[in-house]
Structure formats: C-alpha cells, structure tokens
Amino acid sequence: xxxxxxxxxxxxxxxxxxxxxxxxxxxxxxxxxxxxxxxxxxxxxxxxxxxxxxxxxxxxxxxxxxxxxxxxxxxxxxxxxxxxxxxxxxxxxxxxxxxxxxxxxxxxxxxxxxxxxxxxxxxxxxxxxxxxxxxxxxxxxxxxxxxxxxxxxxxxxxxxxxxxxxxxxxxxxxxxxxxxxxxxxxxxxxxxxxxxxxxxxxxxxxxxxxxxxxxxxxxxxxxxxxxxxxxxxxxxxxxxxxxxxxxxxxxxxxxxxxxxxxxxxxxxxxxxxxxxxxxxxxxxxxxxxxxxxxxxxxxxxxxxxxxxxxxxxxxxxxxxxxxxxxxxxxxxxxxxxxxxxxxxxxxxxxxxxxxxxxxxxxxxxxxxxxxxxxxxxxxxxxxxxxxxxxxxxxxxxxxxxxxxxxxxxxxxxxxxxxxxxxxxxxxxxxxxxxxxxxxxxxxxxxxxxxxxxxxxxxxxxxxxxxxxxxxxxxxxxxxxxxxxxxxxxxxxxxxxxxxxxxxxxxxxxxxxxxxxxxxxxxxxxxxxxxxxxxxxxxxxxxxxxxxxxxxxxxxxxxxxxxxxxxxxxxxxxxxxxxxxxxxxxxxxxxxxxxxxxxxxxxxxxxxxxxxxxxxxxxxxxxxx
Amino acid sequence: xxxxxxxxxxxxxxxxxxxxxxxxxxxxxxxxxxxxxxxxxxxxxxxxxxxxxxxxxxxxxxxxxxxxxxx
Numbered sequence: 001x002x003x004x005x006x007x008x009x010x011x012x013x014x015x016x017x018x019x020x021x022x023x024x025x026x027x028x029x030x031x032x033x034x035x036x037x038x039x040x041x042x043x044x045x046x047x048x049x050x051x052x053x054x055x056x057x058x059x060x061x062x063x064x065x066x067x068x069x070x071x072x073x074x075x076x077x078x079x080x081x082x083x084x085x086x087x088x089x090x091x092x093x094x095x096x097x098x099x100x101x102x103x104x105x106x107x108x109x110x111x112x113x114x115x116x117x118x119x120x121x122x123x124x125x126x127x128x129x130x131x132x133x134x135x136x137x138x139x140x141x142x143x144x145x146x147x148x149x150x151x152x153x154x155x156x157x158x159x160x161x162x163x164x165x166x167x168x169x170x171x172x173x174x175x176x177x178x179x180x181x182x183x184x185x186x187x188x189x190x191x192x193x194x195x196x197x198x199x200x201x202x203x204x205x206x207x208x209x210x211x212x213x214x215x216x217x218x219x220x221x222x223x224x225x226x227x228x229x230x231x232x233x234x235x236x237x238x239x240x241x242x243x244x245x246x247x248x249x250x251x252x253x254x255x256x257x258x259x260x261x262x263x264x265x266x267x268x269x270x271x272x273x274x275x276x277x278x279x280x281x282x283x284x285x286x287x288x289x290x291x292x293x294x295x296x297x298x299x300x301x302x303x304x305x306x307x308x309x310x311x312x313x314x315x316x317x318x319x320x321x322x323x324x325x326x327x328x329x330x331x332x333x334x335x336x337x338x339x340x341x342x343x344x345x346x347x348x349x350x351x352x353x354x355x356x357x358x359x360x361x362x363x364x365x366x367x368x369x370x371x372x373x374x375x376x377x378x379x380x381x382x383x384x385x386x387x388x389x390x391x392x393x394x395x396x397x398x399x400x401x402x403x404x405x406x407x408x409x410x411x412x413x414x415x416x417x418x419x420x421x422x423x424x425x426x427x428x429x430x431x432x433x434x435x436x437x438x439x440x441x442x443x444x445x446x447x448x449x450x451x452x453x454x455x456x457x458x459x460x461x462x463x464x465x466x467x468x469x470x471x472x473x474x475x476x477x478x479x480x481x482x483x484x485x486x487x488x489x490x491x492x493x494x495x496x497x498x499x500x501x502x503x504x505x506x507x508x509x510x511x512x513x514x515x516x517x518x519x520x521x522x523x524x525x526x527x528x529x530x531x532x533x534x535x536x537x538x539x540x541x542x543x544x545x546x547x548x549x550x551x552x553x554x555x556x557x558x559x560x561x562x563x564x565x566x567x568x569x570x571x572x573x574x575x576x577x578x579x580x581x582x583x584x585x586x587x588x589x590x591x592x593x594x595x596x597x598x599x600x601x602x603x604x605x606x607x608x609x610x611x612x613x614x615x616x617x618x619x620x621x622x623x624x
Numbered sequence: 625x626x627x628x629x630x631x632x633x634x635x636x637x638x639x640x641x642x643x644x645x646x647x648x649x650x651x652x653x654x655x656x657x658x659x660x661x662x663x664x665x666x667x668x669x670x671x672x673x674x675x676x677x678x679x680x681x682x683x684x685x686x687x688x689x690x691x692x693x694x695x
Binding site: 101234288 | 636
C-alpha cells in the first residue's frame with residue numbers, strides 16, 4: 001500500500017463513519033436537515049476530489065469524464081431529496097476505486113518483481129581491488145567478482161570458481177545449473193553457492209538482462225485485438241449511455257407527461273454506470289497477468305497480440321536441428337564386419353579421427369571404449385570431403401564415407417537407407433564395418449509433441465535441411481504428422497506459406513507457429529503467424545525476429561505457453577461478457593425504473609472489482 | 625525516432641486510454657501507445673521534429689493528467 005493509498009483509505013473510512021452516523025441521527029431533528037447535513041458532510045469528505053476533478057475537466061471541455069458523470073449522478077440524487085443515496089453513491093464509488101487501485105497496484109508489483117532481473121551493481125576487480133560500480137560502467141574484458149547470493153550483472157565467461165547458478169528468472173528452470181571455469185554465465189542468473197570470477201564478454205547494453213528488459217518494455221506496445229476492441233467499445237459506450245440518459249430524463253416527461261423526478265432518477269442510474277472502467281482495466285490486466293505467467297515459465301511474449309495468437313495456434317512447424325534434436329551427434333549403431341567387434345571398431349575410428357575437430361569425430365571419441373593414445377597414431381592424413389587415413393597401432397586404417405573406400409578400391413557393402421550419418425572403416429585394405437551416428441531428439445521432444453496434440457494442435461510438421469533418412473527417423477520417433485527434408489532456407493519459407501494457407505483454409509481463426517533455434521530461421525520466424533525462438537540465451541537475431549522467445553531449449557514449454565494463452569483469453573472474455581452483461585441488465589432495469597442507484601454503483605465498481613479479481617487469476621496460470 | 629517513458633502516477637485505466645487517444649492526435653506524433661499496467665508511454669515521431677513533439681507531448685500529459693509525471 002502506498003502512502004497515497006493509506007491516506008485515501010483513511011478518508012474513505014471517515015466518510016463511511018460519518019455516513020453511518022447520518023443514519024443514527026433521528027430523522028425528525030431540524031425537520032430532517034440534521035441528518036442531511038451529516039450525509040452532506042460524508043459526501044463532501046469522500047467526494048471532494050471527484051467534484052474538483054470534474055470542475056477542472058469541464059473547463060478543459062472533457063464532458064464524458066467519469067468524475068463529472070459521478071458528480072452529476074450523486075448531486076442529482078441529492079437534488080431529488082435523497083442525501084443518503086447521494087452520499088452512498090459517492091462513497092461506494094470511492095471504495096470501488098480504492099480497491100481497483102490497490103488490486104491493480106499489487107498485481108503490477110508482483111509482475112514487475114517477476115521481471116525484475118536488473119542487477120543493482122557490479123563488483124569489478126580493478127588493480128586487484130574489488131570496486132562496486134554501476135553495471136553500465138563496466139567494460140568488456142574486465143573481471144567481475146560475484147559472491148554467493150548475488151546476481152550476475154553482465155554476460156561473461158567463468159574464470160575461477162565453481163558454483164551453481166539459479167537461472168529461474170531467465171528460463172523458468174528451477175533446477176540450478178552447475179558451472180565451472182570456462183562455462184558461460186548469462187547475466188540475470190543468481191550465483192547460489194561459490195565465489196565466482198567472471199570475464200565480461202558483453203557490455204551491459206548487449207547483455208541478456210538488458211535484452212530481456214527491452215523486450216518486456218516493448219511488449220507494452222503490441223496490443224491484442226481483444227484489447228483494441230475494448231478500447232473502441234469504451235469510446236462509444238460512454239457517449240452512448242450519456243446520450244441515452246439525457247433522452248430518458250427529457251423525453252418521457254415532455255412527450256408522455258411522466259413525472260420529472262422519476263425519470264431524472266432513472267437517468268441518473270445511467271450516468272453511474274456510464275464508465276467502462278471494468279472492461280478497460282480488467283481485459284488488459286488479464287493479458288498482463290498471462291504474459292507474467294508465461295515469463296515465469298521461461299517464455300517471453302512480445303506483447304499481448306502474441307498471447308492472443310498463441311491461443312489460436314492449431315499448426316506448429318518445427319525446425320529439426322537444435323529445436324527438436326539436441327544438435328549434437330551421438331553413435332547410435334555399429335555394424336562391424338566379420339572378424340571385428342564393436343569396441344575394436346570404435347577404438348580404431350577414434351584413433352584415426354583423433355586429430356579432427358569435426359562433430360562426428362567428437363561423437364566417436366565419446367563412444368570409444370577407452371582414451372585415445374596419440375602416440376599410437378602415425379601417417380595421419382585428411383582427405384577433404386572423404387575422411388581420414390592413418391596408421392593406428394601398426395594397421396592401415398581408412399575412416400570416412402563410401403567415396404573414400406571406393407577411391408582405395410576397397411569393396412564395401414551398400415548400407416541402404418539407414419537413418420543418420422555413417423562412417424565406413426577399412427583396415428589393412430579390407431572393409432571392417434560402419435559406425436552410425438545420429439542427432440538425437442531432445443529428451444522432452446516427444447512429450448512436447450504429445451502435449452501440443454492434447455492442447456488441440458491439429459498438425460505438427462518438421463522442416464529440415466538434413467537428409468531424408470535422418471529426418472524420417474526423428475519424425476517417426478516423435479510421431480510428427482509430416483516432415484520435409486533437404487530444404488534450403490527459401491524452401492522452408494515456401495513450405496510455411498503453403499501450411500499457412502492450408503491452416504487458414506481448414507479454419508479461418510487457426511494460426512500457425514514456427515519454432516526454430518534462431519539460426520538461419522529469421523525469414524521463417526517472421527513469415528509465420530507466431531515466430532517462436534528457442535534457446536535464446538545468447539542469440540540476438542532470434543530475439544529480434546521472433547514474437548515469442550523460449551529462454552531455454554525445451555520445446556515442451558510451447559504447450560505450457562499455449563495453455564496459459566488459452567486460459568488468459570478465456571478470463572478476458574469472461575470479464576467482457578460479465579461486465580457488459582451486468583451493465584446492460586442494469587441499464588434495462590434502470591430504464592424500467594426497477595434499478596436504484598445502489599444497484600448502479602454495484603454494476604460500476606462492484607463489477608470492476610470482481611473482474612479485476614478474475615483477471616488476477618491469469619497470473620496463476622496454467623492450472624493443473 | 626522512438627522512445628519509451630515511464631508515466632509515474634498513472635492510476636486510472638480509462639485516463640490512460642484517453643491520454644493515448646489525445647497523444648495520437650497530436651501534430652507530429654507518428655504513433656503513441658500508453659500501457660496502463662506497465663505505466664509506460666511509447667512515443668514515435670520524425671527525427672527532425674522530435675524535440676518539439678516531445679515537448680508538446682509532455683505538455684499534453686501535464687494538461688490532461690496533472691498527477692502524472694513523464695520520466
């Protein structure tokens with residue numbers, strides 16, 4: 001509660017006390033004027049600021065200002081002789097406004113706290129002395145000191161110390177990440193256990209923290225269609241209701257000879273509910289809460305329009321490497337020729353490839369039964385685009401593709417359509433076997449596809465530049481609906497355009513999301529209804545091009561985000577229907593003379609309050 | 625040129641919507657967006673006219689919402 005809010009609360013409480021006192025004053029005193037005076041005092045105490053603001057606004061020509069309308073309604077009620085009702089209208093209006101401000105402030109605060117990853121300071125070692133500086137003042141290449149419990153202020157590489165990092169604020173991942181010298185330390189993480197020395201790799205402005213904060217700030221600009229609808233509605237609603245009130249006050253008495261007091265009173269109920277506040281607050285608040293909920297799970301949305309699109313996603317197109325798969329090769333199968341064992345094959349291959357930095361060579365080394373002995377390898381030669389030849393432990397070894405064996409006139413069996421990439425081996429001039437390597441699906445990729453299907457996604461498609469057998473293996477393991485292999489970046493755009501058209505043809509409201517790791521994906525990310533970049537801790541291009549960013553590299557987060565988006569949209573529409581419904585009902589009852597000002601005040605601030613409470617639920621999404 | 629400002633003391637959603645409408649009508653403003661919940665104003669205008677537009681926008685905020693400060 002802010003100081004202003006405390007002051008307001010005190011004022012409202014005093015107003016309510018005076019109001020109660022007004023009821024205790026015997027009605028007969030001074031011909032009823034004693035009670036009226038007390039109610040008027042309660043009214044003045046509670047509503048002077050509203051009256052003052054409305055005077056100010058009239059001078060500016062703002063007629064449809066809610067202060068002015070509330071002032072007219074309450075003063076009108078008093079003019080009709082019911083001081084208690086006039087005071088009550090003003091008091092409850094103020095109570096409602098106070099609760100609104102309080103609830104919105106609290107929600108805003110909790111979301112802001114969620115996104116508050118800004119480091120307050122950076123401790124820099126300069127001339128061996130620790131110096132506390134503004135993170136902006138730290139230069140690239142300097143050494144940071146980060147103590148346990150402190151936030152990593154700038155992106156860097158760990159020089160000294162071992163620790164665990166809490167990346168929850170960035171990725172939503174609650175499991176701490178162990179780090180050692182040489183590892184990356186993204187800014188915004190909290191150092192949990194050990195003292196770390198970190199070399200600064202990026203200036204603050206380019207650091208993860210600054211990029212995320214910029215993203216969150218920019219999210220404010222991109223409003224959802226539902227929000228735009230509410231803004232348009234609010235714009236016509238107030239003048240419409242005020243006009244109707246005027247007609248209601250004037251026409252029946254003039255044309256039909258109705259009683260003035262009766263019809264003016266009915267018109268006043270209109271004025272009380274003429275503010276579209278409930279809608280104007282609760283709908284954006286729902287979206288804000290939804291964006292907050294998603295960011296807590298490590299999914300950053302660039303605005304409520306992205307949230308809205310996400311809720312309508314019916315087709316998801318994935319990039320393969322690095323998105324559905326780990327982007328790293330591993331040995332999946334060995335096919336030794338007679339006379340060779342699996343271990344012997346791997347051992348020879350690992351030795352022959354020991355000088356290579358190719359990802360395939362690393363995967364073979366990782367699968368080999370023992371460490372590589374460099375002294376056992378001689379005559380090592382690389383054959384570009386083919387493989388290597390070497391003498392390993394006195395034996396002539398060839399390791400590479402079919403072309404390499406063919407060049408050396410060594411007959412090799414055709415392996416056929418095997419998934420992945422094969423390394424063929426020949427030893428002393430004879431075929432010795434093959435090693436199959438594959439980029440494996442991420443551990444949660446299958447769960448991600450299943451969850452998407454449960455969430456109502458009708459089509460899951462994989463696009464890849466990789467070869468067909470490798471793509472088929474992944475697609476079959478994960479149970480994807482379709483896959484296309486051997487694509488160039490331009491082909492991917494063409495495929496996405498075709499799928500967009502198909503999705504729209506099936507259901508005009510359906511949307512298509514493309515999920516990629518941000519490398520070479522920018523055109524496709526931009527073309528899809530919703531571009532989702534993954535593993536964005538470190539990739540600038542992805543953050544720029546995408547509409548949504550999954551901070552870590554877990555595709556399963558997408559289904560979570562869709563659930564949050566659906567829940568948020570449901571809440572927003574509940575609020576729209578509830579608020580408009582109640583207001584319409586009270587307008588009707590008011591016109592018929594069946595609603596009094598008390599009911600009208602409820603329809604105004606009560607509905608706003610309930611709608612806000614409902615909107616706050618978005619922050620707690622997804623429900624289990 | 626485009627810049628984002630904090631609107632301190634913006635505590636009514638309808639006022640925010642009104643402010644946004646008024647700012648968008650201001651001469652020289654290419655696009656203005658007020659987010660009540662983030663308490664942020666994002667203003668876009670031609671580079672050449674930026675200083676003047678910014679001054680006008682601040683004056684307009686002061687006039688419409690005296691309790692709000694642009695930071």
